[in-house]
Amino acid sequence: MKVMIVDDSQENRYLLQSVFRGAGHSADSASNGQEALTALRSGGYDLVVTDILMPVMDGFEFCRRVRTDEKLGSIPLIIYTATYTGPQDEAFSREIGADLFIVKPCDPLVFLESAQKLVSESSEGTITTRPIPTGEQEVYKLYSQRLVRKLEEKNLRLEAEIAARTKTEEALQRSEAKYKRLFENMRDGLVNTDTGGVIQDTSDSFAIMLGFEPGALKGSHIHMYLQGAPEDPERTVIAKQLRSRGFTDVHRAELRRKDGSFLHAEVRTVIVPGEQGESEGVWSIVRDVTDAVNAEEKRKSLELDLYQAQKMETVGRLAGGIAHDFNNLLTVILGYAEMLIGTNTFDDHSREHLGLIHHAALKARDLTRNLLSFSRRKLFNLSPVDVNEVVKDFSRLLERIVGEETEFRLALNPTPLVVLGDRSQLDQVLMNLVVNARDSMTKGGVLTVETGVANRNGSTGLEGDYATIKVSDTGCGMDEETVSHIFEPFFSTKSRDKGTGLGLATTYGIVNQHGGSISVNTKPGHGTSMVVFLPVTNQTISLSEGDTPEGALPDGSATILVMEDDPVVRSLSVQLLRSNGYDVIEASDSHEAVAMCASYEGPLHLILSDLVMPGMSGIEACEEIRKLHPETRVLFMSGYEEEANASRIVGWKPEGFIQKPFTISNLLDKCRQILGHG
Numbered sequence: 205m206k207v208m209i210v211d212d213s214q215e216n217r218y219l220l221q222s223v224f225r226g227a228g229h230s231a232d233s234a235s236n237g238q239e240a241l242t243a244l245r246s247g248g249y250d251l252v253v254t255d256i257l258m259p260v261m262d263g264f265e266f267c268r269r270v271r272t273d274e275k276l277g278s279i280p281l282i283i284y285t286a287t288y289t290g291p292q293d294e295a296f297s298r299e300i301g302a303d304l305f306i307v308k309p310c311d312p313l314v315f316l317e318s319a320q321k322l323v324s325e326s327s328e329g330t331i332t333t334r335p336i337p338t339g340e341q342e343v344y345k346l347y348s349q350r351l352v353r354k355l356e357e358k359n360l361r362l363e364a365e366i367a368a369r370t371k372t373e374e375a376l377q378r379s380e381a382k383y384k385r386l387f388e389n390m391r392d393g394l395v396n397t398d399t400g401g402v403i404q405d406t407s408d409s410f411a412i413m414l415g416f417e418p419g420a421l422k423g424s425h426i427h428m429y430l431q432g433a434p435e436d437p438e439r440t441v442i443a444k445q446l447r448s449r450g451f452t453d454v455h456r457a458e459l460r461r462k463d464g465s466f467l468h469a470e471v472r473t474v475i476v477p478g479e480q481g482e483s484e485g486v487w488s489i490v491r492d493v494t495d496a497v498n499a500e501e502k503r504k505s506l507e508l509d510l511y512q513a514q515k516m517e518t519v520g521r522l523a524g525g526i527a528h529d530f531n532n533l534l535t536v537i538l539g540y541a542e543m544l545i546g547t548n549t550f551d552d553h554s555r556e557h558l559g560l561i562h563h564a565a566l567k568a569r570d571l572t573r574n575l576l577s578f579s580r581r582k583l584f585n586l587s588p589v590d591v592n593e594v595v596k597d598f599s600r601l602l603e604r605i606v607g608e609e610t611e612f613r614l615a616l617n618p619t620p621l622v623v624l625g626d627r628s629q630l631d632q633v634l635m636n637l638v639v640n641a642r643d644s645m646t647k648g649g650v651l652t653v654e655t656g657v658a659n660r661n662g663s664t665g666l667e668g669d670y671a672t673i674k675v676s677d678t679g680c681g682m683d684e685e686t687v688s689h690i691f692e693p694f695f696s697t698k699s700r701d702k703g704t705g706l707g708l709a710t711t712y713g714i715v716n717q718h719g720g721s722i723s724v725n726t727k728p729g730h731g732t733s734m735v736v737f738l739p740v741t742n743q744t745i746s747l748s749e750g751d752t753p754e755g756a757l758p759d760g761s762a763t764i765l766v767m768e769d770d771p772v773v774r775s776l777s778v779q780l781l782r783s784n785g786y787d788v789i790e791a792s793d794s795h796e797a798v799a800m801c802a803s804y805e806g807p808l809h810l811i812l813s814d815l816v817m818p819g820m821s822g823i824e825a826c827e828e829i830r831k832l833h834p835e836t837r838v839l840f841m842s843g844y845e846e847e848a849n850a851s852r853i854v855g856w857k858p859e860g861f862i863q864k865p866f867t868i869s870n871l872l873d874k875c876r877q878i879l880g881h882g
């Protein structure tokens with residue numbers, strides 16, 4: 205038999221054709237009713253199988269046309285449908301003349317059997333059930349009812365689909381807006397570069413981080429902002445990580461801002477594949493950690509400062525201790541040497557030797573003094589002084605020190621810089637710094653001494669808390685190792701006869717005692733500048749008055765109590781005073797002294813007392829004695845001037861203080877002065 209299959213789906217047509225052809229039938233096909241009608245008219249068809257929903261002409265219309273066609277009206281027709289499957293659809297199909305109504309999908313064998321049965325029944329004329337086609341109007345009514353129902357269903361389905369789609373779209377928009385906001389408001393920077401390193405996109409934060417307008421970086425190359433070359437070992441490691449596993453470790457990078465300054469960043473880079481899995485270059489997340497890095501550096505430098513200060517403190521204490529012990533020894537050496545020189549019992553030769561001993565002892569005394577000033581145990585006479593004045597007055601001498609080959613420049617701050625200072629000590633600071641600067645320039649150069657102001661954090665400016673003295677040279681400079689030792693006593697790179705290594709140690713001590721600090725800026729081969737910072741004071745400069753004692757006594761007619769626990773120093777002092785005509789009583793400790801004075805009836809003019817003694821201190825003993833002998837005056841001696849300072853705090857002031865080691869003339873001068881002979 206010959207079958208016509210009408211279906212708009214090619215697959216369906218093919219399937220049915222195969223079924224019929226497989227059973228030895230011939231099968232043609234058409235994709236809509238119109239096409240099928242034309243083909244059918246060419247004649248010879250035994251069966252028509254049609255779908256309902258088709259473009260151009262649907263199955264219902266097609267079926268009606270077949271049935272109302274004179275020639276084709278009797279061909280058996282099967283409606284095979286997947287869309288119109290309700291009982292009303294079947295009834296309608298039958299009404300317009302379909303012989304069979306089969307719902308898709310149907311088992312091919314069952315289908316084939318039904319089709320063959322229909323064809324044979326038809327040829328035998330046994331189909332009696334086929335209804336007479338109803339009137340045109342009735343058909344259209346039924347037809348449109350079917351159609352409207354289908355359309356309504358379809359409409360509802362479409363509406364539901366649209367609602368679902370709108371919902372998805374809204375969700376998508378919301379999600380996109382959310383990610384956009386996140387992208388734009390992220391504090392960390394995001395940057396997308398293509399595989400060649402050209403920037404494709406950045407978050408606003410990334411552009412702002414580098415000092416640009418949002419969006420301004422698109423199209424430029426990332427290497428314009430990245431410090432360091434791509435072949436740097438660190439960068440190579442990063443590139444390797446990216447290649448091998450698609451992302452990098454969080455690593456540090458330095459980025460260059462628009463203004464040329466640098467930014468420390470923590471970066472992680474990842475490869476983000478595109479929708480089809482292709483490489484869209486890389487995304488980097490960049491976090492600005494500049495503040496943290498700076499804080500860390502500052503902390504390290506503070507730690508270093510602290511370490512330096514602690515080291516100097518320890519060395520200072522050691523130096524101070526040694527100096528103190530030396531002072532007693534030197535007092536004895538100097539004193540006896542002077543006494544021997546004063547006698548006539550030596551020949552010229554021996555005298556000369558004595559002179560050498562005396563001279564050496566004097567040098568040793570100077571050294572010990574320097575050590576003491578380093579160890580901050582030296583008492584300074586702090587009063588308001590103008591740093592400008594100090595530098596100006598001293599500059600004539602400095603100029604001579606500097607020598608002819610070196611150019612000496614002086615730049616003074618336009619306004620006075622008043623600090624609480626000790627002039628002679630500040631002179632020494634200047635001297636030490638200038639001599640060092642000169643020594644660094646063996647072939648001449650420029651030596652500059654400058655005064656100025658700086659604020660607390662060290663930056664220079666008009667308003668400041670510190671007066672600065674800057675000594676700079678164009679000399680040899682220093683490496684880091686040298687700088688870390690320069691303030692240590694006896695550290696020197698100079699030959700033994702040129703430097704003792706006490707210059708900067710002393711300077712350090714003096715500046716410290718003034719509440720100031722020193723900073724060093726140097727580079728090997730590029731000269732050095734040392735800046736001394738001294739806190740400014742709002743006290744005004746006044747002229748100090750000298751104390752002149754009243755009630756002078758004639759020379760040598762006084763009684764002096766010598767109170768000293770060191771027997772050698774004591775007996776030296778006693779001998780010295782006695783040989784100069786004084787009446788002397790001596791005591792080796794405070795208790796003995798107080799006891800002696802209690803029983804002594806005559807006037808006691810002066811006590812020469814050590815400050816530190818075992819048991820009761822010199823100060824306390826003198827206080828006791830003053831109660832018994834209010835007329836007495838007090839001259840303290842000590843290796844530590846600082847202790848003399850302490851004695852001033854207790855509420856009464858001794859008439860004098862003499863620092864060990866002293867020479868004979870020092871001591872006699874002091875006594876005379878206090879007793880009013882001088």
Ligand SMILES: Nc1ncnc2c1ncn2[C@@H]1O[C@H](COP(=O)(O)OP(=O)(O)OP(=O)(O)O)[C@@H](O)[C@H]1O
Pocket residue numbers: 636640641644677679680681682686690691695696697698702703704705706707708709731732
């Ligand atoms: N302006 C400078 N340029 C280069 N090196 C310097 C400068 N100032 C100090 N130094 C180095 O610091 C060391 C210590 O200096 P310091 O003044 O304490 O001792 P010194 O000059 O060697 O001896 P002294 O000052 O006791 O005669 C010097 O030996 C030198 O190496």
Ligand SMILES: [Mg+2]
Pocket residue numbers: 636639640703706707708
């Ligand atoms: Mg020096």
